[in-house]
């Protein structure tokens with residue numbers, strides 16, 4: 001028998017038929033109640049006297065041995081008795097986890113739970129949630145690695161950068177992975193954390209759609225997610241092991257999509273720019289957003305520094321993005337993603353003029369498709385992050401997690417300031433990179449050489465551009481950005497009877513520098529017409545344009561592989577306008 005003197009009501013689990021009923025309650029004056037496991041399907045229950053739903057776990061099967069369940073109950077009671085004693089007698093008790101809301105965090109606030117979600121399920125207890133102490137369970141970075149953490153319940157309505165999540169909102173509590181409540185809160189926690197990271201670094205205080213951004217957690221079947229200037233949209237699809245994968249459950253995916261919304265808020269000109277490099281930069285920024293948002297977790301910073309021995313630029317679960325979604329996509333399309341994730345920011349891709357690249361390629365090769373080409377920039381920024389950490393750490397061989405936190409914020413600031421200043425011109429990568437070099441000098445004098453080294457090695461900046469940069473080339477050649485120009489492309493090229501109207505990347509280049517060619521020289525950037533044509537060609541070749549039934553010519557293309565349409569055609573008096581509808585993850589399964 002298990003003795004629980006302080007409980008008003010205890011029903012010991014019968015040892016032969018599990019699970020049955022385990023009910024624990026506290027005296028109401030102690031503000032703690034727990035009711036646990038009613039049936040194999042019940043995740044939680046609440047009596048009329050229980051004011052708040054209380055989290056439970058492990059009511060899902062009879063796999064747990066009777067001895068294990070009994071042991072868990074004993075453990076829970078010991079923990080609760082200990083808490084009660086502390087509350088009664090020790091005013092100097094340490095603060096409860098999660099009492100530091102907002103951007104600051106304590107080690108306890110994101111303490112990693114020890115539960116192995118792939119192993120035998122265990123019982124989880126929860127205290128009565130209160131506004132200041134309520135916690136939720138969440139993934140640290142992705143359901144693939146499945147590192148679970150407890151975090152303060154996020155305030156989704158907090159400004160700036162508030163969210164509107166689906167209703168009704170489940171009570172903030174510690175739910176089991178696999179439940180809709182867990183998915184809700186892990187998405188909420190990641191998106192709040194990401195927005196709280198970016199908000200102080202932005203020159204704006206609202207999203208492009210307004211002060212509140214909608215989040216739609218499950219919009220149907222697709223291995224995808226997208227941002228459409230109205231909401232962040234997530235889906236579900238078949239996983240590699242036969243289970244369902246919910247894209248919104250991955251903090252990596254959520255913070256990638258949120259990154260599109262952040263970039264759109266500060267650089268709306270990129271939305272409709274007919275430019276391969278502008279579109280790829282959007283995707284790269286999404287991955288950078290996922291990485292920097294993850295680094296706001298102290299537990300992850302510690303884990304990654306340990307895993308990499310302090311050498312951040314090594315493949316780790318920080319650099320590997322969306323492992324679970326990647327596995328699900330790999331099961332359907334083996335060469336579409338990395339061997340162990342969707343994309344990896346530790347990569348060796350170097351810049352090539354995207355107009356010279358194929359419009360699609362296996363993940364092992366670079367193509368002009370935006371997600372593929374984005375890896376040049378996300379890899380470079382991740383390498384810059386690692387280099388700045390080494391350059392600024394007190395002990396370069398042993399950077400601390402506090403130093404990593406600082407450098408993550410500095411990286412975010414450098415990227416934001418650079419992209420805001422960069423003109424939307426052909427060879428956009430070089431313009432952003434030059435701005436990053438420029439901006440980084442104001443953050444730390446040790447950073448510009450690090451960034452120049454990374455960008456030259458990646459050929460994002462040519463060697464001759466960089467070597468002349470210090471003296472002359474960083475002098476602005478056009479201080480004021482001109483508004484984006486409208487271009488009319490020949491409609492017949494795309495089966496259209498009218499000209500195709502596009503927003504050209506026609507702002508004057510801010511810096512007279514360019515990316516590097518494979519032979520070490522500088523590339524000759526395309527003009528705006530050439531850049532726009534290459535971009536639109538890719539859209540049509542890859543089936544990314546919703547023609548809205550407009551063209552009915554023999555040149556109309558039918559794509560057997562269904563892809564989300566990122567763009568649509570809209571009839572106007574002067575021609576047919578090409579408009580962006582969304583930025584997505586680049587794959588769908590229907």
Ligand SMILES: [Zn+2]
Nearest residue numbers: 283286584585
């Ligand atoms: Zn994206």
